[in-house]
Each structure stands twice: as structure tokens, then as C-alpha cells.
Amino acid sequence: MIIRVVNETVEMTSSNKQTQTDKLAAEIGDAILSGVLAPGTRLDEHRLAEQYAVSRTPVREAIRSLAATGLVELRPRRSAVVAEITPAQLEIMFVAMGELEATCARLSAMSMTPIERRRLQSQHERMGALVESDDVAGFIEANLIFHALIYAGSHNSILADMAVGLRRRLGPYRRAQFRSPGRLPRSHAEHERIMQAIVSGDAAAAHAAMLNHVSLVEDTFIGLTATRAA
Amino acid sequence: MIIRVVNETVEMTSSNKQTQTDKLAAEIGDAILSGVLAPGTRLDEHRLAEQYAVSRTPVREAIRSLAATGLVELRPRRSAVVAEITPAQLEIMFVAMGELEATCARLSAMSMTPIERRRLQSQHERMGALVESDDVAGFIEANLIFHALIYAGSHNSILADMAVGLRRRLGPYRRAQFRSPGRLPRSHAEHERIMQAIVSGDAAAAHAAMLNHVSLVEDTFIGLTATRAA
């Protein structure tokens, strides 16, 4: 079973067969997603070049790549900056990710192979044990696989990639989702409905269940920020 | 009412306030989408630089931008090439576009303002006249607006941009869709159902109607290629 959630950082250690530009794009992108480079930070080409011990050329090219993914904003003749995400945009991104996940669930219900259905069921059961033992870290990791299985089950790499990209992009804003008390069993119950619908081939139910699931995650997120802001 | 289907080519004539790189990315991208640069064509940096009378640097950066959109494929240490699209990928892209359009229709049914609903209805009625007069060119143009209204009505720029991008990307493969005999009135009838569902706020029906609509377009496409291949 091969599941690759993060696809840019493959071969991060081995430096051969990859251009400086690609490595820089991956590193700077990770720095942004991990919060090392905060939104609004100016990406000074000189500084970055010095920091990574390369010239400005690959830095410029890497920044342009990141701009296309939306991670940084390009302003002609002025410094590129790490893209700011307004609450309104965040809301839109969460909705979009929810819709994409729901669509993947729908397609999975329609076109998963029997083996894929069994894998999903098996993964869900494995997560049941993690809920029992209240293993939050394990559940988070297994949750990624659960969702990745549904992306893959859609048999549509375009939609799957879009969903993965958005999930990755929203990562920094979802970290605390499973810390809310009682979230683990609730999440597992929602997964139960999603899994059942997919395995039984009920496309509409899979769509609805997934939409409901991710909407609740979003609620959790919004609740947390509201608390933080207060 | 402002609808911008193509957003890269804004200010193509006026050369100020836009970097060479941006202009090049737009021009080369258009060349690819219009078929001037066929899939598989090698993008020689020297040749392109000479052709557009700039140095290799902006050409390289433009190519990297296009690579991020999927229009060209980057192979380290070897020439970038115009991305080839296999029939399997094309199928996936059509499915993805259909799902995105259907999702936008669903969201439109839920969240369009009364004014937006009226605009959609009005646009649909206008297209009725074009069907009567069998104005294919006019219908094609109006069809773009009809769909753009639904993208915008989703009130989700991420999903809308994804749909627009895919539609643009698939453009070269959909050209002949309205030439099939009887396609105009049939398309209009499908639009009728989509419009009715959205205006009346029936999200599920809007989703289903749009999915059906774009699937039929895809059938038309596949039929044409099969004919061509035979």
C-alpha cells in the first residue's frame, strides 16, 4: 500500500538529480507551511541566496514556482511576500476543501475496487483501536491515511491533488483539531458513516457524510481562533 | 456585470507595469493553448529568447511558471516540453471539470443572491433567442457567460478558479461541441433544468443537472475523437 501525502519533499536528503531551484522551492515552501516564514514576511532574494548558499537566480525561480501554488505573492518590482490569508479566504478554502473531499468520497463510493473498499474498512477498524487507547498522535497519522485512501479511491488524480494541496495548505490552521475533548470518538463515528456509505456504494450518502465531517472540523477550527482572539 | 474568462491576457498590448516574465508566460501559454506549440514540442530557451527578443532569464522564469500550471513539463537538465495529454488524462480532466462545475452549481443554488439568480435566468432567456436563430457563435459566447455566472455564484473563488482553469485547459479539445446537429436546443434544455434548480434553490438537483450536462458534452467530445481516429 503506497500512500504519499507529501509529494514535493521526496528525496529531500539526497541532493543528486534535483536542481537547486527545486530543492529551494521545497525548503522555502516547507518553511512557510511550518510557520518559520510568517505570512507577510518579505522574501529578500539576497538574504535567501546567502542563507541557502546559492546565487539569486535559483532563488528567484523557486519563488516564482511558489507563487504559482499561491504560497507567496508576487508584486512586480517589489519584494515577493509570503501570502497573507484573511479569515474570509480561510473560510473559502475550508469550504473548497470540504467540497473536494466530499466529491472524492462520492467518486470513491462509485468507483473504488473491492480491494480498495476493504482497505478503507480495515483502516477504519484500525483507527477504532486508537480511539480506545486514546492515542491522539496515532489517530492523527491514521486519519491522514484514511483521507488519502479516499482521495486515491476517487481514481481522479486531478481532484485528489487539489484536495491534497488544500489540506496541506490548511495544515497550519488545523493542528489543534483533535485536542478538543471528545473529538476522537466523534470523528470516528463520522468516519464510520463515511466508510459505510462508500463501501456500500451509496454515492449521495458518502458525499453528505464527508461534507458533514469536514464542516465539523471547520467549526472546531473557527471555535479555536475565536477563543484565541478573545 | 463584469466577467473575465481569460485573466492572464489582460493588458497584453500595453507593455508597462508588467514584467517580461509575466508577458512571456502569458504569450507562451496562449501559444500552447491555441495549438501553435503542439504537445511534445521542446521549449528551447535560446530559441524562445531570440523569438521574443529577450534574454534567457525571463524565458526560464516564464517556463517555470507554466510548469506549475501543468501546461509544460520540466525535466531537470533537459529541455522543458509542452505537456502531452494522454486520453486517460483527458478523461480524468473532463470528469474533474464536471465535478467542479456540478459543485459550483450546488453552491450557487445555496448561496446566490436574488440578483445573481435573476441574472442567470436572464442570461438563459437570452440564449433561448440565440437557439431560435441558430446563432452558434453567439451561443458559444453566451454559454461561457452562463457558466461563468455559475462559477461566480458559488461565492468560492478557489473552486471557481479551478473550474475556469480546467475549462481553459480543455478548450482545445471541446471546440466542435456545438457543431453536432441538434446540440444547441439540447444544450439549452439542459441549461433550463440547471437554471431552474439553481433559481429555486434545489442544491441536489442543480448538482445532478450540471453533472448530466457536462457529461453529455464529454460524450460529444469522445464521439468526435473516435470518429476522427476511425
Add this chain to the structure above:
DNA sequence: AAATCAAAAACTGCATGCAATACTGCTGCA
């Protein structure tokens, strides 16, 4: 003390050059 303006510093956009890698065609051998 705050605001304004000008000069300087900093930074981006682009051109060019060099080194390293990939490709092409040729020659020699089976």
C-alpha cells in the same frame, strides 16, 4: 514635534558568461 522632501541605500529585473550535463553524429569494430 510632526510632516515633507530629497538623497542614498537596497532591491528587483534582466543580460551575459561559464561550467556541467545531455544529445548528436561519426568512426571503428564485429
Add this chain to the structure above:
DNA sequence: TGCAGCAGTATTGCATGCAGTTTTTGATTT
């Protein structure tokens, strides 16, 4: 005649330098 190895060429990846624009800073004025 066909294939393998090799030299030459073409082409990419990256560094560096310069010009033009933006930003910053400091002085001057109100």
C-alpha cells in the same frame, strides 16, 4: 550492415553584474 563507443556540439543550471525602481533615512521646514 549494424552496433557500440567517443568526440563535438548544443543546451541547461547557475553565478555575477548593471540599470532602473522602490524603500528608507535623514535633514529641513512648519
